[in-house]
Amino acid sequence: MAQVELRGVAKAYGTTAAVRDVHLEARDGEFLTILGPSGCGKTTTLRIIAGLLDPDAGEVLIDGRPVHHLPAHRRETAMVFQSYALFPHMTVAENVGFGLRMRRVPADERRARVAEALAMVELDGLGDRYPRALSGGQQQRVAVARAVVTRPKVLLFDEPLSNLDAKLRERLRLELRTLQQRLRITTVYVTHDQAEALVLSDRIVVMDRGRVVEVGAPQDVYRRPRARVTAEFLGIANLIEATVAGAQGGRYVADTPMGRLEMACDDRLASGDAVTLSFRPEDIRIGTGGVNCLTGTVQQAAYLGSITDYVISVKDVRLRVQEPGEPAHRIGETVSLVLPEGPAVIREQ
Amino acid sequence: MTEVLPASPALDISRLAARRRRDNWINLLLLAPGVGFLALFLVIPLAQVFLRSVGLAAVGQASRFTWEYYRQFWTEPQYRDGFFFSLWLGVASTLISLATALLFSALMQIRFPGRLLVSVLYKIPLVVPSLVAAFLILSLIGPGGILARLVFHWGWAWPRLVYDRWGWGVILVLVWHNVPFMMVIISAVMASIPLDILDAARNLGASPWAVFRCVTVPLSLSGISAATLLVFIQVFGAFAVPSLLESAYPTALPVIMQMEMMDHANWALASALGAVLTVASGLILFLYYRLVQGRGAGVR
């Protein structure tokens, strides 16, 4: 139930800058995800919030008060680790109760709260087992229970689902979301899995090479990315360089290697502007009837069960196109494509 | 369409047996040199010791079964006191070494300037034979040692640290020798604890001391107990250092054994004393295994 803020945080290892000038804010009760490829500095940022790392510069504030001088064991953050980091020499109940023991909570209250936390993650009755006797999913839940039982101000997750198989991951992420919404604890969640980010978050922070690239709600960040990295990292993006040729009342004409395209855009663009257009594969239609109609040749067709993923080349540009259902077009076939009029327009270099 | 596999053929029992016999021969051949050597040079002497302790297989006199030598051990004060003195040396040295090694190992987990150099320096006593250690420490803290001379300059008296009744000189040398030994083992075990677990403990509110007490030590228990056991048994049966640095009375049991053997040619009595030493050490080993078994369920 607190607000977390990072101002100008930086950290370097030797000559490599892991995190550079990061400004971040997680609102009260919000589920904020930090998303990015490995090495982008997201785990470093998380550990700085937890106090497990010292930033070289910048401030960390919780509820408006600076905490970066506080050692890790005195900040009111609780972290769920990627490896779960359960204490192997303690039972599940002892693991979950560890934080309470450190806060000198009396034994009766401790027992009650541990039972409550275990029930919350659906692990009642397993209190006397040792972590090694549990499955990966169960261990993960113990880690979650251990973190929430202390009623921290901030809950931190470091890629907690990455060691689980796909089906389990899907199930657990929904449970995590439900849990967080019930408890309303401010949460910062780190992952490289964009599906997780989209499902779980109130807002997503995209990081790349130590910097915050973009912040926004899932839909905004997916449909209207403002940076190349965002578009590339979240889902598949067809990124087309374009030069604005003409503009008139919200509608623009752009020259691309594929030809001239018409589009509508919220921003104000002027003739001569160099932009990148981002088209999602599911928005490109194979067929006819639309303003932006192009012809292309099918290079690849991959059947993925619910959809077919095509690579279609238009002039020299290779486009990824996704259509529902089984493959309807063969390799080498010439097809007609319709591009949407509202792609995302990215205006950075 | 998937294929259906044919049914597997019946197992050939005789081939399995032949292979097992061949395996056994190979094992025997491989193990014979090392294990055979040890069996020969360990089991036979041990048997000799126990036999002689009850009067059989005597050297230089007729053999007959008797508890005479054990009785001598228990009733004559010098032998009995020697046993308890060795026990005292073992307990005191081990406890002091353990406390020191634990503390130092924990401190060595922290990064401080020069840690790498210290990690090499502290291992030096490991390669210093206990005899040499006795000499070096003697020249440091003995009655004519450098510290005594230093203190004399300032007009003070230097306390009696060697050749004393409680064996503090002996204990000091043994601690000097064994702390690095324990540190090597304990540090290695401590360093193998995943950092995540220590981070998790801190994250959940454990102060550095609490992390040490609740997480590091319990997870290092296997190394700690192994080191403690090895050191105790070694000190309990130590000969060289007590021989050099102890007072005239009491003397450690191994020293008494050596005197009986080499000066009085009393092999039977020496064997009885040796048997007592061995049984006592064996008992401690047994207790250790019982403790470790009991705890085994909780750790890893």
Add this chain to the structure above:
Amino acid sequence: MTRTGAFPSRAFPWLLAGLFFSLAAIGLIVPLAVGVLWSLVNPRAGWFPPNLVPPSLSLANWRAMFSVPEMGDAAIASFTIAPIVTVLCAALALPTGYALGRRPVPFRRAIEFLVLAPIIMPGIVIATGLGSVFIRIGLEHTVLGVVLVQTVVVLPFMIRIVTATFEAVPQDLIDAARNLGAGPLSTAWRVLIPLVVPGLFAGGVFTFIGSMEEFVLTFIVGSPDVRTLPVLLFAYLGGRSQIFTYAAVVTIVLLAPTIMFLFLAERALKQEYLAAGLGKM
């Protein structure tokens, strides 16, 4: 990663450094320095209280190494016996280590206990048992007797280290070699042995040092005819005649190769072998 804010002051690491280095100074450097000084004492002046430093230095004691026969003999004995023991241990431990490390062996616990026993049993007891046996078969007071007796207490370390080394070779590598066409001998020669050599080296270091330092058994079985450096040192330190000067010389001769070995071995040794060989019982 740097740990943060865990300690009250930023000066703590420096305090630690100060503590450890002071301890090293008092506990290591001063005694060693005093030992070196003793070896350089002029025998005519001596070094008596209350002098804090020897009144005059000379190399007389070192020259004694060559002129006093017992010292030279002891050095030769030590430096001859140690390599022999090391080679013997390596030869005995290699097949044992291979069997224990890579094959399913029956009675494994009993064998492991037997291998552990010489470390556990007090040396004086082994000496008591072997001493009289050797008298009877005429090995008492011989070099061979000393070699055999030292091997008993030093072999377990070599076996444990070599076993751990063999165990640590991933089966995948062996399988890959076989899969690529290497027969069992070829695999052993080209894959297994090269991977085991570092462990052999580590074990060799341990064994050599162990043999150089071994005292009790050598004392009881060897002396007075076969005396190694430790046995000589004991003579110089015990009883009525304490000859600190000679003791210091013997000490330095004993220590120099082993400390050098330690520095070299610290580079080449892998920490896992030590912990694996000694840490878990």
